[in-house]
Amino acid sequence: MSWRGWRLWPQSFTALWRESLQFRTVLITIGLSSFAILVIGAYLSFSVQANLFQSRLDQVLGASNRADIAAQRVLESSDAADRAAVQGVFSSARGLIETTSSSQYIALIRVPDQEASSIAPQDLVSPGLSSVLTPELRAQVQADRDGQFWQSVSLANDSGGADPGVVVGTQIEIPEAGRYELYLGYSFADADQTLRFVQLTGSIGAIALLIMLAVITLFVVRWVIDPIRQAALTSRRLAGGDLEVRMPEKGADELATLARSFNGMADSLQARIAELAELSVMQQRFVSDVSHELRTPLTTIRLAGDVLDAQRESFPPDTARTVELLHTQTERFELLLSDLLEISRYDAGSVTLALESTNLVQLAGDAIESMHTLAEQRGSDVRLVAPGGHFDSELDPRRIRRIVRNLLGNAIEHGEGRPIVVTVDSDEAAVALAVRDYGFGMTPEDAERVFDRFWRADPSRKRTIGGTGLGLAISLEDAVAHGGRLEVWSAPSLGSCFRLTLPRHAGDEIPSSPIPLPPEDAAGTATAVLDLIDSTGSVTTLDDEPSTRKGARDA
CATH class of the missing domain: 1.10.287.130 (Signal transduction histidine kinase, dimerisation/phosphotransfer (DHp) domain)
Structure with a gap:
């Protein structure tokens, strides 16, 4: 798998986890089952290990004790008084220890701090045992003549490796020679092999059990999930308009x-x-x-x-x-x-568009000119600003002109005689027109209903222009029919801004609008907005100078 594939794997897993109930159920079941099997397996493994070790330890302690007693009896029954006799008794005792203890690791070391003896046998240590005798174990053995002590060690085997084992230490008394430390080493290789076999068998059984659980869970989940998936598919088809689809009915269960x-x-x-x-x-x-x-x-x-x-x-x-x-x-x-x-x-659904290549700036200018008299009567100064709206678009001029007239009419109606700014801008994908007034504005609740049929923000307010109450509703339908959007921003005492966004080519998607909404001057307070309007009624924040109708113009 490539690096890119590894990077995408977490995203694919997350998507599958969110979207598939079956995958999520099976994975959770396997995870919880694995945890339970791991806990039970670890407990059983430790229990078997402890039992095997304790059983083997009891055996070696018993064998070591028997070998110690037998050797001590032989030594005590001897009347050796010279070096040769003591050495012979020492060899006999060693052979008896090997036979009785069944251990190939033997060490006989004279206890320190005794008087020197010329007939005392030399220390005997089997290969591989000297390196595992720790000072702590020797100190315990030396301090207690009658005690039996043991320690876990690793004993070298014939293949060059190491096996787990224990070393058991006691003291014996050799006549005329003094006290000796007796150490017997026992390998636990057989117990370790038994434990490994039990662990291997348990692991294979656990894997097999997990596979069986996964298969069983998958079968049960599919049996339960399939009707749910069928219900989801059926509901999706119902939502898509296929009202004849139904779920299959089988059995009498839930x-x-x-x-x-x-x-x-x-x-x-x-x-x-x-x-x-x-x-x-x-x-x-x-x-x-x-x-x-x-x-x-x-x-x-x-x-x-x-x-x-x-x-x-x-x-x-x-x-x-x-x-x-x-x-x-x-x-x-x-x-x-x-x-x-x-x-x-x-x-x-019987509306058809008569699309033509139309310049939205010229169309907006014509609409402003047609409503110039009404704007003068209301005391509103209407300005057209078109920094980038000089491109033709495929649209129905009659319907778009109706939208612009409706938006202008509402701005004049609710603009309270203050300036009205009509902005037209475009990019490579869309063309937009915004009508900004500085009137009373609306609350967010009113703005959500502004496109409803026959709805008025203030029913007690007198309608001076004489609209029908359907203008904005029809404008919204006209915009949607073009594949565009008609949106509104409004705030109390800050005015309103209606933005129309249309695709430049019929049927294209609109990634974004060339005109921002809320408008750029919407961040201030009511006092700040009023400060933007000079004594002549013009908007001082606009940098565009009035020019011809094809560019920016005052109506």
Whole structure:
């Protein structure tokens, strides 16, 4: 595996851990089982090791004690008085010790601090034993004539290695020669081999048990998880619109109950969705039919109103005022019918775009010019700033112009006569337009509902421009139809900023918007924002100078 593969392995494992319940369950089961087997195996291994060692130790201590007693009897029964006789008795005792103890490691060392004797035999130490006799063991043996002491050591074997073992030390008395330290070494190689065999057998058994547990767990988990996975797949297909899909029902256990309950829920959901769809179609048809049916009488009323409005100056003042109100409300009614028809088209999914290569700066300039009179009446100075919006984009000019007019109308309506800044900018992927006003602004709760149909932030506030309450809802639908986004930022006393972002080419993704939101001047307080506006009503934070309509311009 390459270095890159090793680096990606933790990410793959983490993703599999999060996404697969089956993998997570099997891994947790194996982990906990391994821990339990490890604890039990370690306990059994230590218990067997301790029992084997203690049993073997009892054997060697008994053999050493028997050899010591037998040798002491031989030595005590001897009447040797010269060097040769003492040496013969010493050799006999050594042979008896080897025979009785079954040990090939023997050491006979004269106890220090005794009077010198010319007939005392020389010290005898078997090869490999002298290096394992520690001063601590010898000190214990020398201090206690009747005691038996032992120590764990490593004894060299014939193959050049070392085996675990013990050395047992006692004292014996040789007539005419004095006291000697007797050390017998015993190899525990057989006990060590037995322990290794038990550990190997236990390890193989533990691995086999883990494999069996993994297979059994995998089988059980698959048996339980498969219905859950089927439920997840079925719910995903239901969410995708396939209302006919159902879970298979098998047996009478809890999983079968889950399948039946899920299918019952799907049936109820399908029936409810079908009912709502039918009601929605009826509602859309009703709105469309009513709107179309109202067209004829409205046209008649409009014609009659136009005739009366043309002769308004010849009427008495009260009648003239009534004719004026009739004309105004008829125009508003006509706009409302047009918006209702447009909404019904979006609800029915029958909207098609007439895409053209359009310059958004020129389109925004035309919209600002068309609303110039209204802005002057409200005392608002509208400025168009286009540092990078000179690129053509594929869009429906009529619908985008309607969005810009709606955004400008709202800014003029709620701008409180303060400056309004329209910014157009673009990059290689998207083009954006933002309308910034410095009016009262909205709370976050109001900003979340600003695109709802017929919703108003302040119902008690009088609408002076005469909108239908559907402008922002239609604008949002127009933006989505282009594959774009219409977003809003607003804060109380700081004003609002609506940002429209569209792809430069139809069907492309929008990675980011060329215009920031919140706007760059949104970090201050209400006083700081008001300080940005000079006595003439212009925004002093903008560095762009007014120029022609193709660049930045004042409306």
